[in-house]
């Protein structure tokens with residue numbers, strides 16, 4: 495349960511991983527009972543919530559869309575940013591009042607925050623109205639925990655050793671057209687600002703045969719697109735000598751014939767030529783890559799423990815652009831890492847100007863307790879960081895708009911996945927290059943890949959009309 499220091503965590507990466515196959519079964523006690531789940535954070539958490547929902551539905555629970563109607567409320571939490579903590583405890587505070595009206599209501603907290611010792615200490619001291627806390631390594635045990643819940647606070651947080659659990663196709667997937675597939679868990683990169691290696695544990699790859707079976711099963715059910723998920727997908731297979739590499743896995747998934755394949759996230763370090771070749775070779779592997787830069791300064795990249803230089807990043811970027819026709823590349827950038835100087839920041843701007851990304855997720859650095867970077871002195875005032883972020887965003891958004899304008903009057907393939915939030919008479923979907931498009935079309939086309947002529951381009955989305 496303790497947040498291990500880096501040395502202990504690195505030792506743990508050598509531990510053996512077991513593959514455990516589980517099969518949750520229906521229990522009459524839960525039939526008709528209702529659950530509400532709220533998810534914070536990244537795609538990994540979204541997909542974990544699909545797994546939690548599937549487990550609960552398999553044993554008899556039904557999902558509800560309001561916490562007011564629920565018998566159990568689950569918060570699947572994120573530890574990446576400080577403000578997530580306040581949101582979670584704000585929501586829990588409101589749920590505490592619900593318990594007064596509904597004494598049998600159970601409150602459950604899980605996800606990355608549950609793996610943080612400081613959070614568990616806080617819960618034990620101040621939030622004992624929570625019924626169950628469980629971590630990221632034992633999601634599959636939720637049915638057992640519910641069965642054996644004793645009165646008061648139950649804490650079921652495992653240390654970070656981690657195994658690979660296969661629960662079969664029991665996910666409650668949010669979409670009927672696109673699906674997340676975990677290909678691996680955890681991360682061994684230990685970037686100095688990142689909490690993930692501590693909350694998600696060491697890298698553990700699923701067996702390729704289990705992943706391929708899942709892809710086949712989704713294809714049979716009519717899914718059009720799968721996204722292979724991992725904190726660092728290009729490390730796939732490296733923890734298991736008998737497993738194939740990520741490039742080989744991509745090739746095998748492409749051979750299943752599923753219409754669209756995506757993957758997130760890939761680290762620029764160890765992004766092999768073979769991966770680039772495979773993406774270029776198979777038309778059903780989408781020409782879109784999210785390639786986190788984080789900083790353009792070699793000094794800051796070294797302090798971050800990112801394992802590449804500015805020059806290496808740009809060389810990789812150019813190689814990808816040259817080899818994969820029409821590829822779109824987006825990135826992540828952290829502004830205001832401890833003691834980032836004006837010169838360091840200008841190096842980041844220089845990379846942005848050279849790469850002209852299709853989009854970027856930009857953040858002000860937020861220290862996470864237990865990580866090496868949180869112990870670094872930082873003399874840069876917040877106002878300076880905010881000004882840098884503002885300037886960066888303006889530049890990034892201009893490049894997004896410039897790239898999006900390239901699509902004007904062109905016809906592109908769009909997978910329509912839902913109703914547009916701004917205008918319910920339109921559908922929205924994504925191009926092969928992951929551009930969001932709001933489309934005027936017949937709603938019967940939902941779930942189809944259609945030809946769309948682009949009529950307008952903004953920084954964050956395109957508008958279009960279906961071609962007859």
Ligand code: SF4
Pocket residue numbers: 681682683684685688689690691725726761
């Ligand atoms: S590679 Fe990504 S998940 Fe892993 S430590 Fe670095 S930032 Fe965190």
